Amino acid sequence: MHFFCCSKQAVFDGKRAIRGGIPFVFPQFGQWAFGPQHGFARIARWHVEKMPERLPSGDVEAVFSLMDDDFTRSMWHFQFRLTYRLILREKELHFNIGVYNPSKELTFSCQMLLHTYFKVPDVRRCQITGMHGCMFIDKTREGAVYQETREVVTINEWTDRIYQNTMQEHIITNVVSGRKMRIQKYNFPDTVIWNPWAEYAKEIPDFGDDEFPNMVCVEAGRVAAPIVLLPGTAFEASQILQVCVIFI
Numbered sequence: 094m095h096f097f098c099c100s101k102q103a104v105f106d107g108k109r110a111i112r113g114g115i116p117f118v119f120p121q122f123g124q125w126a127f128g129p130q131h132g133f134a135r136i137a138r139w140h141v142e143k144m145p146e147r148l149p150s151g152d153v154e155a156v157f158s159l160m161d162d163d164f165t166r167s168m169w170h171f172q173f174r175l176t177y178r179l180i181l182r183e184k185e186l187h188f189n190i191g192v193y194n195p196s197k198e199l200t201f202s203c204q205m206l207l208h209t210y211f212k213v214p215d216v217r218r219c220q221i222t223g224m225h226g227c228m229f230i231d232k233t234r235e236g237a238v239y240q241e242t243r244e245v246v247t248i249n250e251w252t253d254r255i256y257q258n259t260m261q262e263h264i265i266t267n268v269v270s271g272r273k274m275r276i277q278k279y280n281f282p283d284t285v286i287w288n289p290w291a292e293y294a295k296e297i298p299d300f301g302d303d304e305f306p307n308m309v310c311v312e313a314g315r316v317a318a319p320i321v322l323l324p325g326t327a328f329e330a331s332q333i334l335q336v337c338v339i340f341i
């Protein structure tokens with residue numbers, strides 16, 4: 094999908110997440126005392142459960158999984174199993190995620206988020222729906238909490254906000270080729286909006302100083318209130334990205 098952006102400075106060395114695409118944030122969102130920022134899932138080696146395969150419908154499906162191993166247990170001593178199923182349709186991408194706690198005695202809590210980097214011609218011209226009336230934590234203002242009063246969110250400065258209980262659907266206008274991107278999410282109550290802008294872009298080694306106008310992260314997840322999984326239970330969530338060709 095040419096709707097995602099990847100920084101020209103991105104490094105693919107397995108040590109840190111690639112600056113682009115859709116890094117998978119788990120089991121921690123943000124800074125973490127026990128491991129890297131945003132957890133280990135975005136730097137861990139996932140297992141390919143099912144290679145990309147064309148289904149009779151014409152869709153292409155692939156399934157990946159991640160389980161606890163020595164690497165994950167060095168930071169987080171819980172057993173877990175993540176399943177990530179992707180389905181590519183002509184103008185849609187589906188992401189179905191499951192996290193399972195196979196332990197017989199331990200409960201764990203975690204956060205999860207899809208850190209999607211959308212490519213845009215000029216972020217200042219994007220409008221994002223689905224946040225009206227929602228409370229948000231503004232990380233650029235020391236975590237102060239505000240309520241969004243705008244029908245559409247626009248970005249004209251360093252932006253790092255955790256919107257809570259957002260609508261099930263967001264529309265982002267003016268993505269690639271002036272199109273609209275529809276995000277539909279299920280069981281992902283929160284939406285993070287991030288753009289480092291000029292001042293913070295300079296501090297990110299794997300991000301060009303001039304790349305900030307051409308990206309916006311709109312990240313569906315569950316971060317404000319953690320997912321709590323009792324032994325033997327699972328949590329499921331999904332996201333659908335759809336390019337809108339017609340005016341909505």
Ligand SMILES: O=P(O)(O)OC[C@H]1O[C@@H](O)[C@H](O)[C@@H](O)[C@@H]1O
Pocket residue numbers: 110130131208232253254285287312
């Ligand atoms: O540089 P990273 O670890 O990929 O994080 C990028 C950004 O990710 C966002 O989700 C966070 O809200 C920001 O605070 C953070 O700066």
